Amino acid sequence: MKWLSGAVLAVLMAGSVQAQTIVATGDLGLVVERASGSLLLVDQSDRSAIGRIEGLGDLSHASLVYSPDQRFAYVFGRDGGLTKVDIAEKRVAKRIVQSGNAIGGAISDDGTLVAVSNYEPGGVRIFDADTLEPVADIPTGSKTIGLVDAPGRRFVFTLWDAGETWIANLSSGAPEITKITGMGSNPYDALITGDGRLYITGLFGEDGLTALDLWDPAPAPIRVLPEYGRGQQELPVYKMPHLEGWARAGKAFVLPAVGHHQVLWIDADSLAETGRTQTHGQPVFAMSRPDGRHVWVNFAHPLNDTIQVIDTLTRKVIHEFKPGPAVLHMEFTSRGHEVWVSVRDAGKVMIYDTRTFEKRGEIEADSPSGIFFTSRAHRTGL
Known part of the structure; x- marks a missing residue:
């Protein structure tokens, strides 16, 4: 079997040369099967599953990033596991347990370093992307959240307990740390814009958000929506919004409101x-659909069977439907003609046309959650 991935070509042969199938990894993706600690390898064009990779530990809150050539995925498990997966050979290439409780990770812009954000013991640990050998350990004395890659071989992350954001610059080897204080009370997640300029944290301990302009040589906190939510009756927060799921639609950001x-x-x-x-x-x-025309929204328990689609010109809901119980994640194809939706309690990934809203297919999966297409390899912050 032959797998083609841009400049990477892996030829898998057993015995004499056999009939070969060519599959471009740019058309593939991985679906996290959270209950079984496995990944489902899917083909976008065929709308089908083409393999399963097992043995990845606790994937109850898992995320992953891709190598620049799209062949390898680096999976961050809740049990502190960091797993390098070869999607061409459909196998675990290497796995280590680097902490007691991890909450996500990132890959440097040159694809050589993988960083992991930890709850226990806290801090960020950085590894060689090829070997998974340790490169740097950055203790923080705090749970770390909102870890992203930034241009220039930098990683940016935030401290839940201290309300600080740190920038680790590894362009010269050992990390050089810049610490920004006064980010706010209990920042719970963060994102970086696609151009690598704005880093925005959401706050759980107070109203509003905080932004940093990473183009500024000495970035300082910029308070955003400091009064949102005040004077209103807050609802119980059933699930924290994911900031990496915030939308940039044209000239606007579209953000989930915490507790509303x-x-x-x-x-x-x-x-x-x-x-x-x-x-x-x-x-x-x-x-946001990749062209920014519509924003798709899913919801926390107990109303998590529903998706709404919002028109970015009128800012009104134009479509609502119920794919099934426990809609956890959505992923657009790179040009946005389809959206793939994980419906955990139905055990399915459902596929919809983003313009007609017609269902185009479905794939059986074991408690699916995150969906990650390989096109993420070429986007900052994903």
């Missing part, structure tokens, strides 16, 4: 609020 049935609209230049849209429930992901 709303998404918030923010001007991408001034960072001022420009509107709110009432939603079916507490949003978890507000994800």
Whole structure:
């Protein structure tokens, strides 16, 4: 069997030369099967599963990133596991347990370093992407969240307990650390914009958000929506929104409101609020179709069987449907013609046309959660 991935060509042969199948890894993706500690390898064009990779430990809150050639995935498990997966050979290439409790990771812009953000014992650990050998250990004395890659072989992350953001620059080898204080109370997650300029944290301990301009030689906290939510009756927070699921739609950010049935609209230049849209429930992901025309929103328990689609011009809900119980994640194809939806309690990944909303197919999966297409390999922050 022959697998083709841009400049990478892996030829798998047993005995004499046999009939060969060529599959481009740019058309593939991985679905996290959280209950069984496995990954389902899927083909976008065929809308089908083409393999399963097992033995990845606790994937109850797992995420992953891809190598620049799209052949390898680095999977961050809740049990502290860091697993390098070869999707061409459909196998675990290497696995280590680097901490007691991990919460995500990132890969450097040159693809040589993989960083992992830890709850226990806290801090960030950095590994060689090829061998998974340790490169650097950055203790923080705090749970770390919101770890992202930034241009220039940098990693940016935030401290839950201390309310600080640290920038680790590894362009010269050993990490050089810049610490920014005063980010706010209990930041719970963060994102970086696709151009690598703005790093935005959400705050759980107080209202609002905090941004950093990473183009500034001495970035300082910029408070965003400091009063949102004040004076309103807050609802119980059933699930924290994922900031990497925030939408950049044209000239606006679309953000899930913590503890409210709303998404918030923010001007991408001034960072001022420009509107709110009432939603079916507490949003978890507000994800922009790649062209920015629509935003797709899913919700926290107990209203997590529903997806709403919002028009970015009118900022009104134009479509609502119920794929099934426990919609956990959505992933657009690279040009946005389809969206893949994990429906955990139905044991399925469902595929929809993003313009007609027609269902195009479904794939059986074991408690599916995160869906990650290999096109993420070429995007900052993903």
